[in-house]
Amino acid sequence: MKMPAPDQAVIARRREIVAALRRIVAADAVIDREDAMRVYEADGLTAYRQLPMIVVLPETTAEVAAVMRYCFDANVKVVARGAGTSLSGGALPLADGIVLGLARLNKILSVNYETRTATVQPGVTNLAVTQAVEHRGFYYAPDPSSQIACTIGGNIAENSGGVHCLKYGLTTNNVLGLEVVLITGEVVRLGGEMLEAEGYDLIGVLTGSEGLLGVVTEVTVRLLPKPEVARALLLGFPSSEQAGDCVAGVIGGGIIPAGMEMMDGPAIRAAEDFVHAGYPLDVEALLIVELDGPEAEVADLIARVEAIARHCGAVNVRASASDEERARFWAGRKAAFPAAGRLSPDYYVMDGTIPRKQLAHVLRRIAEMSETFGLRVANVFHAGDGNLHPLILYDANQPGELETAERFGAEILKLCVSVGGVLTGEHGVGVEKRDLMPVQYTEVDLDQQQRLKCAFDPHGLLNPGKMFPVLHRCAELGRMHVHGGQLPFPDLPRF
Amino acid sequence: METLTPRDDRQVLEAVAWAAASERPLEVRAGASKLGLGRPVDGDHTLDVSGLNALGLYEPEELVVSAQPGIGLATLERELAAAGQMLAFEPPDLGPLYGGAPGGATLGGVIACNLSGPRRVKDGAARDHLLGIAAVSGRGEAFKSGGRVVKNVTGYDLSKLMAGSFGTLAVFTELTVRALPRPEDTATVAVSGLGDAEALAALAAVLATPYEVAGAAHLPAAVADRIAPAALAPAGLPVTLVRLEGFAPSVAYRAERLVALLAARPGGGTVVRLDAAASRVLWLAIRDVSPFALSPGGDVPAGPPVWKLSIAADRAAAAVARIAQAVPVEAIYDWGGALVWLRLGDGGALPAGVADDAGARMVRGALGGAGHATLVRASAMVRAAVPVFPVQPGPLADLTLRVKQNFDTRRILNPGRMYADA
Numbered sequence: 001m002k003m004p005a006p007d008q009a010v011i012a013r014r015r016e017i018v019a020a021l022r023r024i025v026a027a028d029a030v031i032d033r034e035d036a037m038r039v040y041e042a043d044g045l046t047a048y049r050q051l052p053m054i055v056v057l058p059e060t061t062a063e064v065a066a067v068m069r070y071c072f073d074a075n076v077k078v079v080a081r082g083a084g085t086s087l088s089g090g091a092l093p094l095a096d097g098i099v100l101g102l103a104r105l106n107k108i109l110s111v112n113y114e115t116r117t118a119t120v121q122p123g124v125t126n127l128a129v130t131q132a133v134e135h136r137g138f139y140y141a142p143d144p145s146s147q148i149a150c151t152i153g154g155n156i157a158e159n160s161g162g163v164h165c166l167k168y169g170l171t172t173n174n175v176l177g178l179e180v181v182l183i184t185g186e187v188v189r190l191g192g193e194m195l196e197a198e199g200y201d202l203i204g205v206l207t208g209s210e211g212l213l214g215v216v217t218e219v220t221v222r223l224l225p226k227p228e229v230a231r232a233l234l235l236g237f238p239s240s241e242q243a244g245d246c247v248a249g250v251i252g253g254g255i256i257p258a259g260m261e262m263m264d265g266p267a268i269r270a271a272e273d274f275v276h277a278g279y280p281l282d283v284e285a286l287l288i289v290e291l292d293g294p295e296a297e298v299a300d301l302i303a304r305v306e307a308i309a310r311h312c313g314a315v316n317v318r319a320s321a322s323d324e325e326r327a328r329f330w331a332g333r334k335a336a337f338p339a340a341g342r343l344s345p346d347y348y349v350m351d352g353t354i355p356r357k358q359l360a361h362v363l364r365r366i367a368e369m370s371e372t373f374g375l376r377v378a379n380v381f382h383a384g385d386g387n388l389h390p391l392i393l394y395d396a397n398q399p400g401e402l403e404t405a406e407r408f409g410a411e412i413l414k415l416c417v418s419v420g421g422v423l424t425g426e427h428g429v430g431v432e433k434r435d436l437m438p439v440q441y442t443e444v445d446l447d448q449q450q451r452l453k454c455a456f457d458p459h460g461l462l463n464p465g466k467m468f469p470v471l472h473r474c475a476e477l478g479r480m481h482v483h484g485g486q487l488p489f490p491d492l493p494r495f
Numbered sequence: 496m497e498t499l500t501p502r503d504d505r506q507v508l509e510a511v512a513w514a515a516a517s518e519r520p521l522e523v524r525a526g527a528s529k530l531g532l533g534r535p536v537d538g539d540h541t542l543d544v545s546g547l548n549a550l551g552l553y554e555p556e557e558l559v560v561s562a563q564p565g566i567g568l569a570t571l572e573r574e575l576a577a578a579g580q581m582l583a584f585e586p587p588d589l590g591p592l593y594g595g596a597p598g599g600a601t602l603g604g605v606i607a608c609n610l611s612g613p614r615r616v617k618d619g620a621a622r623d624h625l626l627g628i629a630a631v632s633g634r635g636e637a638f639k640s641g642g643r644v645v646k647n648v649t650g651y652d653l654s655k656l657m658a659g660s661f662g663t664l665a666v667f668t669e670l671t672v673r674a675l676p677r678p679e680d681t682a683t684v685a686v687s688g689l690g691d692a693e694a695l696a697a698l699a700a701v702l703a704t705p706y707e708v709a710g711a712a713h714l715p716a717a718v719a720d721r722i723a724p725a726a727l728a729p730a731g732l733p734v735t736l737v738r739l740e741g742f743a744p745s746v747a748y749r750a751e752r753l754v755a756l757l758a759a760r761p762g763g764g765t766v767v768r769l770d771a772a773a774s775r776v777l778w779l780a781i782r783d784v785s786p787f788a789l790s791p792g793g794d795v796p797a798g799p800p801v802w803k804l805s806i807a808a809d810r811a812a813a814a815v816a817r818i819a820q821a822v823p824v825e826a827i828y829d830w831g832g833a834l835v836w837l838r839l840g841d842g843g844a845l846p847a848g849v850a851d852d853a854g855a856r857m858v859r860g861a862l863g864g865a866g867h868a869t870l871v872r873a874s875a876m877v878r879a880a881v882p883v884f885p886v887q888p889g890p891l892a893d894l895t896l897r898v899k900q901n902f903d904t905r906r907i908l909n910p911g912r913m914y915a916d917a
């Protein structure tokens with residue numbers, strides 16, 4: 001993984017930069033001691049580490065703005081950071097940049113039950129939003145498995161998903177307002193407690209922008225009333241094909257479950273071993289289908305989905321009888337990553353999305369590749385929306401295994417694109433998939449993305465080295481290549 | 496002034512590349528049903544993409560459909576209905592609001608304007624249903640963004656940027672949107688006699704229940720008299736409406752619960768349940784803002800000014816009341832009050848101080864920071880003189896301009912449609 005060469009001139013000014021930052025924020029909010037900066041050297045993609053030049057922990061929007069303004073003037077790069085759980089290296093520091101940690105902006109600013117919205121600072125954890133409103137029967141729908149730790153700011157930056165996104169949407173569908181600090185230190189406010197923001201949909205592009213366009217300092221999210229009843233079905237199948245057919249059958253039957261997750265044999269056994277969720281061990285594919293709504297509707301849908309599952313060859317069918325049992329069904333799925341971690345010293349999480357109908361084919365190919373590369377794989381996925389998480393098991397202490405795992409991962413993602421899918425469904429491009437972007441996009445496609453970047457951050461100071469394989473200079477991108485002033489198409493109809 | 500009528504994406508590319516090279520501004524249109532929405536464009540040529548009207552790949556089992564921008568919404572919705580599906584964002588047909596015939600709206604048009612119907616409260620806006628695009632930027636570059644799957648965070652979501660950009664950044668050549676199952680059944684629960692503030696409070700209470708409300712509107716008396724069936728409310732009374740959709744037994748159960756909830760609220764009159772057929776007619780009228788439609792070929796081409804407020808629902812009624820102190824208004828509250836369509840005046844001349852700017856200063860001033868207002872209908876002269884879209888604070892206006900410049904460097908796509916300088 002090649003990162004842009006650090007700017008030695010900036011590194012040489014480190015002490016002066018530290019002093020300047022200490023004039024902007026409290027002295028203890030600027031960390032420059034190596035041992036104290038260690039915890040920031042990696043995010044959830046732990047294969048990559050880099051000690052930042054300095055860590056800054058502002059407490060207010062005004063401090064964020066002043067730090068950004070200073071960095072803009074002093075030509076210092078900025079890597080925003082929430083909880084550091086990114087799985088794509090989005091928060092990987094730079095040797096010549098500051099890490100702007102947002103953990104201290106951690107207040108829930110207001111909850112409005114009339115508009116069903118909550119306005120929070122970016123360092124608030126995903127779960128804390130739900131915890132703040134559940135006593136009134138509300139929750140925040142996007143629920144990444146990392147929700148105890150990950151921040152709303154990080155969720156915005158990655159457009160994170162979770163098991164309930166099938167019915168209730170991703171982060172992008174649940175955000176109504178943002179306050180963003182631009183690299184110039186200017187503060188812009190977008191949307192709010194209303195349903196529609198004005199002007200270009202900048203909330204839409206900032207969500208999923210991986211810290212490359214601006215720093216989010218306030219977020220207004222939509223709250224949903226908790227469903228009357230939620231029940232989960234645990235469905236075991238002798239093969240992934242049959243489970244895949246069941247997924248297609250449910251969706252084709254006009255049913256959009258609250259969640260529909262799938263695990264393959266190795267993932268089932270690892271999870272069962274880890275949390276004793278009561279999963280059947282003699283099946284090769286397990287579906288967890290959650291249905292929510294009024295009692296009568298849920299009972300009806302459970303029956304419909306059961307029938308579809310049996311028709312598709314389910315050998316194991318169990319419906320949760322209580323909320324405790326439903327939570328147990330989910331416990332294994334939600335702990336799938338750490339469970340895989342017990343199978344192998346290291347694991348590498350992939351995140352492609354494919355059209356649902358390609359599920360069986362893609363699983364077959366992954367199994368073949370597993371043979372070729374000599375590395376085991378456990379598969380978990382958000383089956384309802386075709387988002388795969390193959391977990392490649394490897395041992396970083398074995399020379400060359402990390403590289404093999406990465407090559408294997410790249411092949412899986414190329415396969416996803418070749419069947420009509422995409423490189424990443426929810427974990428982001430980061431440094432991890434940066435160099436694969438040309439597999440999905442042409443150079444002209446990528447140029448358009450960079451034009452947006454140029455509108456926000458013309459000097460490329462925000463999170464460079466992420467998302468784009470090559471970051472063109474904005475002046476170069478902006479040049480128009482003009483050919484002739486004549487209508488070049490005699491055959492173009494007009495009247 | 497010539498009209499270019501490309502037949503395929505290559506011809507769109509040629510047309511835009513030519514316009515960029517020769518600096519000829521283009522007014523982009525497809526169904527031409529909403530030309531009155533936005534500022535008048537200083538166009539030199541017209542780029543009419545209605546010839547790109549083919550249905551592309553439709554995979555009902557994947558819940559996704561692709562089509563060219565000029566495809567009529569009616570055509571597309573017929574195709575989806577045949578497979579038991581629909582566009583869940585419920586795109587409105589605003590043609591009649593501008594005195595045009597119904598049925599003129601296209602997929603490209605509603606996405607370019609990011610228009611969503613009453614189901615917005617449950618299923619999201621047009622931009623939430625757009626999965627991918629192919630387009631030609633104002634620089635004459637053909638590009639794509641997004642794809643055919645819902646979960647996709649590969650790079651910036653440029654599809655969303657283009658949705659709601661009113662054709663000022665790029666011209667769509669293909670759109671991919673979600674197709675969702677049509678509800679098996681639908682019903683409306685209505686209560687009459689609530690004032691605006693009480694009604695919006697009742698809707699907030701209803702939207703806070705787990706009953707998956709798929710429409711929450713309030714029609715003050717004058718509007719109710721025109722579109723609500725007589726069975727709902729005696730003439731002269733406002734009506735507050737809640738729509739439910741889904742599997743039949745579930746709709747029945749939820750309707751029963753909401754009837755009880757609304758009946759228990761103080762101040763309301765009778766609570767009535769409308770069946771599926773009557774319910775559909777009523778919500779179509781709300782979706783299309785029918786009460787404010789102009790008769791085709793009427794002698795006042797723009798009719799009385801119409802505003803669209805996007806506002807925090809709990810402050811909508813107060814804002815409308817403030818506006819009503821300055822000028823007689825008719826309001827239609829949708830999305831639980833987060834969307835308000837306002838028609839100014841009672842047919843006669845508008846009072847001085849309001850007439851010159853279609854009420855812009857007064858309306859915007861009345862919102863008190865709780866939302867923003869778009870002037871959706873006014874004469875071309877007024878729309879050229881008054882900011883149609885909300886006025887942005889400096890840093891945001893600058894950012895908007897930089898976005899425009901990066902995608903449409905020579906300012907040839909719908910210049911001026913959103914902002915005089917962009």
Ligand SMILES: Cc1cc2nc3c(=O)[nH]c(=O)nc-3n(C[C@H](O)[C@H](O)[C@H](O)COP(=O)(O)OP(=O)(O)OC[C@H]3O[C@@H](n4cnc5c(N)ncnc54)[C@H](O)[C@@H]3O)c2cc1C
Pocket residue numbers: 043044079080081082083084085086087089090091102122143144145146149150151152153154155156157158159160161162163210211212214215216217337338426427463
């Ligand atoms: C065990 C585990 C399970 C996970 N499960 C899921 C899952 O189910 N679904 C899912 O989608 N993801 C999942 N993730 C990935 C990760 O948790 C999400 O991407 C999460 O949103 C990251 O949040 P964070 O606060 O940790 O952000 P960080 O990792 O700190 O940062 C992520 C990116 O966001 C940027 N950023 C952070 N804060 C801001 C801000 N305020 N303004 C601008 N940019 C900012 C950073 O620069 C970086 O590019 C999982 C991760 C782990 C370790």
